Amino acid sequence: MVLTRRTFLQTTAAAAAAAALGTDALAAPAPAKADKKLPKPLRILILGGTGFLGPATIEAALGRGHQVTMFNRGKTRPDLFPAVARLQGDRDPKKGEGLTSLEKGEWDVVIDNSAYYPRHVAASASLLAKRCKSYIIISSISAYKEPNPENGTETAPLAVLADPAVEEMGKEYQNYGGLKALCEQAAEKAMPGRVAVVRPGYIVGPDDASGRFAYWPVRMDRGGEIAVPGSADDPVQIIDVRDLGAWLVRLAEDGTTGLFNACGPERKLPWGRLVAACVQATPAKSTLTWIPTEFLAKQEGIEFPIWAPYAGETKGFHTWSNARAVAAGLRFRPCEETAKDTLAWFKTQEKVEKGRTRLAGPSPEAEAKLLAAWKAARK
Numbered sequence: 001m002v003l004t005r006r007t008f009l010q011t012t013a014a015a016a017a018a019a020a021l022g023t024d025a026l027a028a029p030a031p032a033k034a035d036k037k038l039p040k041p042l043r044i045l046i047l048g049g050t051g052f053l054g055p056a057t058i059e060a061a062l063g064r065g066h067q068v069t070m071f072n073r074g075k076t077r078p079d080l081f082p083a084v085a086r087l088q089g090d091r092d093p094k095k096g097e098g099l100t101s102l103e104k105g106e107w108d109v110v111i112d113n114s115a116y117y118p119r120h121v122a123a124s125a126s127l128l129a130k131r132c133k134s135y136i137i138i139s140s141i142s143a144y145k146e147p148n149p150e151n152g153t154e155t156a157p158l159a160v161l162a163d164p165a166v167e168e169m170g171k172e173y174q175n176y177g178g179l180k181a182l183c184e185q186a187a188e189k190a191m192p193g194r195v196a197v198v199r200p201g202y203i204v205g206p207d208d209a210s211g212r213f214a215y216w217p218v219r220m221d222r223g224g225e226i227a228v229p230g231s232a233d234d235p236v237q238i239i240d241v242r243d244l245g246a247w248l249v250r251l252a253e254d255g256t257t258g259l260f261n262a263c264g265p266e267r268k269l270p271w272g273r274l275v276a277a278c279v280q281a282t283p284a285k286s287t288l289t290w291i292p293t294e295f296l297a298k299q300e301g302i303e304f305p306i307w308a309p310y311a312g313e314t315k316g317f318h319t320w321s322n323a324r325a326v327a328a329g330l331r332f333r334p335c336e337e338t339a340k341d342t343l344a345w346f347k348t349q350e351k352v353e354k355g356r357t358r359l360a361g362p363s364p365e366a367e368a369k370l371l372a373a374w375k376a377a378r379k
Helices: 004-016 053-063 118-131 176-190 215-222 241-254 271-280 323-327 335-353 364-378
Strands: 043-047 067-072 085-088 107-112 132-138 195-200 202-204 224-229 238-240 258-262 286-291
Touching: 043 053, 053 067, 053 241, 107 118, 107 241, 118 132, 118 176, 132 176, 132 241, 176 195, 195 241, 202 241, 215 224, 215 271, 215 335, 224 364, 238 241, 238 335, 258 323, 271 286, 271 335, 286 364
Parallel strands: 043 067, 043 107, 067 085, 107 132, 132 195, 195 258, 202 238, 224 286
Antiparallel strands: none
């Protein structure tokens, strides 16, 4: 059985570390301004900064001439950005020094990409409310109630936790989405009308330690017969981390607030095109064997990353509307570029980081077993 929805929750939460918001202030995005060639330098505080989205955001901000400060525990890749100001502490105000280092200083915008527990978000947002102009919180499409509607917008119902005070993801990461929804509420309560809520789906590209998207170009690079799930016409949504990071900086520059589904690309991306992009990223020779969703549903112990069945409870998973984000300036590079760059990065990262990335997806043995079962079923 393919458990792609659960896998999304598990790898999203692990790689990084209930009701609607109920406020008219977040009902619609403020109109985006035109691109600025020479923006006024901003003081940007990033809560996190050394994982995956953080570095991409910092690079984009520095490239635009902004002043960046990071706040984190100093445990994940502490050697990154040695010239960037760093404040050390813990998101949990009850642990160690907690938020002490954030008690002084002023910033134009806070970008919170390590928001997982509402108590932590409430503490940081409340502490900073009088010393920053706006707050951008990175949430997730997992914040929506399941099953997801097809072509859902930002007004879709959010996940609700039976116990809003819970502070653990759960064995199957079943609390992840509900916690994200509560984090959004905590930020808005602390800074009403000054919050931008960004809900990405699959964030992909170079430096992604989850190994989800990387599985595909790396698998194509191995060559041979490759099992591919579903249909070439199935929809899929991804966003390159570099595009998302650049857009977060634009939101900061424009002072944009509102709710946004940060899923890409701008138009429907067929699964077949994304698979082809991964094939084109390598000169290796391969043969694709497409395995129908119906057959996969009967198999046990096989999971494919990124793809989700365009049927049943996951039919709406890759169909979110991103019209608001596009109107607010979100732009997307071709998936072919993302696939090529991801493979190139993966081939170097093991030497640089001693294998920080572990590929998701089926093992060679599990894939071979699936292919054999599919061939036997067709006889």
